[in-house]
Amino acid sequence: MRRANLVAGVVAAVGALGACDRQPPSAELFPLEPGHRWTYRQTLELDDGSREVTKLELSTLPSEPYEGATAWRRRSADGNDWWLRRDASGIYRVAAKHDQQAEPQPDAQPRYVLKEPLAAGTEWPAPTLPYLLKRRQGFPPELRHDHPSVPMRYAIAALDETVTVPAGRWERCLRVRGEAAVRLYADGMSGWKDVPLVTTEWYCPGPGLVKLERNETVSSPFLTGGRLTLELQAWRTP
Numbered sequence: 001m002r003r004a005n006l007v008a009g010v011v012a013a014v015g016a017l018g019a020c021d022r023q024p025p026s027a028e029l030f031p032l033e034p035g036h037r038w039t040y041r042q043t044l045e046l047d048d049g050s051r052e053v054t055k056l057e058l059s060t061l062p063s064e065p066y067e068g069a070t071a072w073r074r075r076s077a078d079g080n081d082w083w084l085r086r087d088a089s090g091i092y093r094v095a096a097k098h099d100q101q102a103e104p105q106p107d108a109q110p111r112y113v114l115k116e117p118l119a120a121g122t123e124w125p126a127p128t129l130p131y132l133l134k135r136r137q138g139f140p141p142e143l144r145h146d147h148p149s150v151p152m153r154y155a156i157a158a159l160d161e162t163v164t165v166p167a168g169r170w171e172r173c174l175r176v177r178g179e180a181a182v183r184l185y186a187d188g189m190s191g192w193k194d195v196p197l198v199t200t201e202w203y204c205p206g207p208g209l210v211k212l213e214r215n216e217t218v219s220s221p222f223l224t225g226g227r228l229t230l231e232l233q234a235w236r237t238p
Contacts, residue, residue: 023086026114029174029203030091032072032084035238036060038207041166046132046226047217056230066095067106090115090124112154114203118174120156128152130182130197132216132226143184143223150197152180163202165211167232170204177201186220195225207235 040056057077063070071083071094079099084091092110097103115124127149134141158175178199186193195218202211212230 024088024116025118026091026116027086028205030114030208032060032086033238034060034062037236038232039234040230041233043229044226047224088116120159123153123155126152126154128180128197130216132228133218134224136222136224147182150180150182152178154178163204163211165231167234170210173202173204175202184223187222207232
């Protein structure tokens with residue numbers, strides 16, 4: 001699984017509203033209409049001191065029928081696709097497909113990206129996995145193969161924040177925080193421990209997601225983790 005798939009569980013998580021329907025407030029913070037293009041700077045910092053900076057490109061495609069209702073489609077430049085819907089309850093993902101799959105894989109339950117009402121304390125669950133945690137020895141090193149579905153709890157933590165990223169300074173941003181834990185064997189002295197998985201996302205009027213931070217740090221001679229940061233570099237409207 002490519003690192004860009006992190007965005008799939010965060011950014012892209014009920015029939016879509018038509019042009020004449022009233023859109024929920026979350027529509028301004030997560031645009032689904034075709035023609036939007038985003039470029040993000042993706043910085044990966046691992047516990048071993050290594051650092052890697054790459055680029056992630058996303059775009060919105062026209063809506064299309066999916067499982068009997070309309071869904072909006074997002075795509076990454078490396079071939080991953082996500083189908084989303086929105087209604088009065090918020091914006092949520094209904095299916096996903098990576099570049100090695102022939103058909104989209106439906107989500108067992110809707111995976112919310114943003115849930116209404118947009119108020120501090122609004123919460124929702126969504127599965128995640130350890131994207132950055134690895135074994136120092138053993139195969140496969142990535143722990144996501146052993147823990148493909150970890151329950152994470154998201155909550156709206158703030159409603160009016162200012163965020164500065166390479167694309168500029170954005171105001172009236174909503175901050176979402178997701179918290180989960182995966183139980184892993186740390187060492188002979190500590191034994192088993194709950195390793196936190198923490199995601200923080202900032203959504204701003206217009207471009208939507210402008211920044212994301214994922215922290216998976218662990219103190220163990222057998223395990224390694226790190227931090228992933230996504231920052232908006234450019235945004236093009238239809």
